[in-house]
Amino acid sequence: MIKVTDLTKTFGKNQVLKGISTTVERGEVVALIGPSGSGKSTFLRCLNLLETPTSGAITIDGTAITDPKTDIARVRQRIGMVFQHFHLFPHMTVLDNITFAPTQVKGMPLEEARAKAKELLARVGLSDKADSYPSRLSGGQKQRVAIARSLAMEPDIMLFDEPTSALDPEMVKEVLNVIRSLADSGMTMLIVTHEMKFAREAADTIYFMDDGKLVERTKPEQFFDKPQSERAARFLEQVL
């Protein structure tokens, strides 16, 4: 369970998050949507402290991760993150990309890590790419490898930061399918996305953010059919 209390984040003079409070239940799939610059990505990045919150508290399964005494590296091992631009390690093969963290961070034996990596590659449909270098893969393939890399650490929570925004249109589907199957498996997930159809189908909850605030937090059907705020209605009008 993730509990966020009155979270703010300021870059210089620019307040990007203006006090966000919410709770994400175990197994809940959250889609974060909203206009660009609304603070979605910053909010997501605060959850594994890629950005240090300016004030407020974040608690994950009872551990206050904003407490300076908390071993943040340990917490991060339990939170997977997938980036818009994949960030695969270009000097390693696909298999090495996936086994690196389990072997180096968790001390998992290499053989075990390899077996697990192959399993994950099969799950994302890339068994034949194990020995390729990232430069040989298409964008969709890269993103699927990135998802497998995160899953190899066996996280409890997955964060997706616009996972399909950098992809050519014909590759969006293959990535969304992987994310959807992950959602169906019961993983707790937060997804920043512009794919409204996907958000409606896959998410349990929609967070609509605007100007650093969490404006709406509702079920997908309600959000897309009867948005409560005028700002959300206008946003939907523009994107749908």
Add this chain to the structure above:
Amino acid sequence: MNRKKLKLISFSLIAIVVLFLAIGQALPAGNGKAGFNTVHAVGADDAPAVGEKKKLIMGTSPDYPPYENVDAKNNGEIIGLDIDIAKYITSRLGYELEIASTDFNGLIASLQTGRVDFVMSAMSATDERRQSVDFSDIYYVARNTIVSKKSEPLETLESLSGKLVGAQLGSTQDLFAETIEGAKVKKLNKIPDLIQELNSGRIDAAIVEDAVAIEMTNGNPDLVMNFLPADSDENGYAIAFPKQSAIVGEFNSVLAEMSEKGKLDDIVQKWFPSEEVQASKRLNIDFSVLKGYIPFILKGVYVTLLFTLVSALFGLVWGSILSLFKISGIKPLEWFATAYTSVFRGTPLLVQLTLIYYATPQLIHYEIPALMAAGLTFGLNSAAYLSETIRGGIMAVDKGQREAAIALGVPYRKMMVRIIFPQALRTILPALVNECVALLKESSLVSVIGVTELMRRADVVRSDTFRSFEVLLFVAAIYYVLVLILTSFARMLERRLRRSD
């Protein structure tokens, strides 16, 4: 995270210390190559029991035959008139003799810093030097000699008026040349330089001493010599000791005894053959003069490569640490690294080298071997340049790489070593190769502190043969081949690193 950075830094520092201790341990075995020759002065009847012998270290600049030069054609031992006298005296007194070779200009400093116990290097007992060191009685008096071109011979002091006269920097002839009326003096570091300047017409005459003049004219048939009358004891050679040295008296008594028994004359006779074989007319460039010297020169390749490897590795490790300091976000570390880079980039390498070599023994009482001092200096210097290169390489790695590693929970050290550095390396490899090539070639600088690498050996052969072009062309070719090999290695490495593209 900062604690982890500190752990990484201290780990690396320990690695460097260990590296240097290892080099220090490895060096004494190779010291014969690095400028030291131990001569066991046994054979004297009254030598005390083995094991109780005290060792005396003699400093000399072995580029001044027949007084002292490296026997390059045989085993590279230092031989000569001075060496024979030194061997005789030390064996009479029951000491073991060790010979340390240094540039002539560094001999007095070696005495003052206690690197050597005495100096014999055809050194005249001038009043100036007496202010810094003590001298023994004089054991040989040399005559000043004018060497000039056969086509424009200059025979008397008077004829030198209005001419440009060359002399070896710091030599007695240098002082003497200053007193010649109307003549301008050009000071050069080495005797072979004088010959080159004469041959190329940049000086009109050179003032050297008799023995040198004989060798010069033998090696260069276009030159003639004219002896000047020996003026006084001003030109006499004596053994130099540190001020208040206790062994001056012992040495003087043996010198007196040698002079009495005619032993001194015997040694002088041995090294000054009365009639030199007249050299045949030679071509301007004649590589046959290198015959017999080539194995001696080639041994320098090993020293040069060892030196380049050590300083490049040290520079890379220390430069990486400095670059981490610069991006650490910890202010004192950033300041330190910036100031360090500024100082080491802003002062001449030669100055740093000389300072480290001579100051270390006085500051921390550690007799730093010449090769280690050289490796240390070049490593420290190269690190200053590399830290900037590496910092640039690290900055050029996509920020997302760091975020991906952090998000996976990878600790700082593993992230830098396994994720960031390998990618930075690809960007900076060409710059690293440049740095290695520069190190390899600049290694010729370290000959000034007596490391017998390629250039030093070339100098030795130049002073032996009194010919320059042949040996300089030869070592230039060796350097060039070494650089070619290095760059082709680098190309292979680059291809390997690029296989992921």
